Amino acid sequence: MSNSETVLLVGGGGREHAIARALSSDAACELYACASNRNPGIASLAAGFRTIPETAVEDVVAYATDVDADLAVIGPESALEAGVAAALDDAGIYTFGPDAEAARIETDKAFQREFMEAESIPGCPDYAVFDDTEAACEYIDAYDGDLAVKPAGLTGGKGVKVIGDQVDREGAKAYLRENDYEEVVLEERLIGEEFTVQAFVANGDVRPTPAVQDHKRAYEGDEGPNTGGMGSYSDAGPELPFMTSEDYADAVEILEAVVDALPEYKGILYGQFMLGAEGPRVVEFNARFGDPEATNTLPVLNTSFLDVLTAARDGESLPRLEFAGKATVCKYAVPEGYPTNPKSGAKITVDEESVGEALLFYASVDEREDGLYTTTSRSFAVVGVADSIADAEEQAEDALAAAGDGLRVRHDVGTADLVQRRIDHMNELRGE
Helix, strand or coil, X not given: CCCCEEEEEECCCHHXXXXXXXXXXXXXXXXXXXXXXXXXXXXXXXXXXXXXXXXXXXXXXXXXXXXXXXXEEECCHHHHHHCHHXXXXXXXXXEECCCCCCCHHHHCHHHHHHHHXXXXXXXXXXXEEECCHHHHHHHHHHCCCCEEEEECCCCCCCCCEEECXXXXXXXXXXXXXXXXXXXXXXXECCCCEEEEEEEEEEXXXXXXXXXXXXXXXXXXXXXXXXCCCCEEEECCXXXXXXXXXXXXXHHHHHHHHHHHHCCCCCEEXXXXXXXXXXXXXXXXXXXXXXXXXXXXXXHHECCCHHHHHHHHHCCCCCXXXXXXXXXXXXXXXXXXXXXXXXXXXXXXXXXXXXXXXXXXXXXXXXXXXXXXEECCCCCEEEEEEECCHHHHHHHHHHHHHHECCCEEECCXXXXXXXXXXXHHHHHHHCCC
């Protein structure tokens, strides 16, 4: 590795702020960033920041060339789908992120399931793909059991409707008819506890990170519509309190099977799993860090992220990852009305001094000359890092004093009661 590496980060959310923090802490990294919104957390860590839409391929490549970037990291899925990774690679800038074809494992849910079936990837549920809305509705009527209804394309984590949970059969059919998606995937509803394992991937190597549990529902007690995630937690070891070491190993094996079938894959491979009595099944794959899961994972990564990037670029074996052995709890502050009718363009204040021991990650906010404004998504995250989930949760909860008027929080993420409910649920499913 040379004495210094210039890295371009694409994206302006909480995930990217966590990536920026991990990279900028390395003295050998000179960081630049670009995004459609000016994230003050990223801008304060970067040597330069330019406001560019993440999907504006030519503009991103031009900026990378301007700053003489050696490496690039892609944050959001929209940029991967647009082909930013391949364009940067073609410009001679090694990019830690898959090309648009490999990223279809996230961006095209029909491709994802067909790929799993063709390559005998474990954990694939029963599914059917439809490009005709009425044929899909007939399948819903005829299917014996509940289904997850998934538009094939990207929906920001908010497009899936689950029969028997969020909608009934009539509601599911109405949803399809209202939206008339080009293609939908209907698959068996998976019952259990969801968790995520993310892995750094390059040169055929898979380096997994600790499991995380995200909380998609908008309101406490797992009520309300799905969001991009209201918060998440991880434990001091690789698995979560409701998991066994075998459950974690099974999830990692599934990620390894994906990379065996896609040997050229590079970047982050994120597996979202449903843990049932028979072990983990695949809810979906993502081709990048999760947001919020990056804010749980990167603060406890002791291995240099820059060393991972340079090993990937240089065709070397990726370093074995070492973690701090700490638990983390992330809680988001979101605009009023999020996710169905978020109040965008509202001026907010974030009291950085009141965060205390926790970490603050700015997410979808826009820094203007006269202050900080909300967008249509989550505003910022606070992350507690401690020896136990309980201590990390207390740290995060104390830090929420930073959220001023006009922001809402889901306070139950990482609480003892919520974690115990997860454990009880898994014990019940296992018949224990």
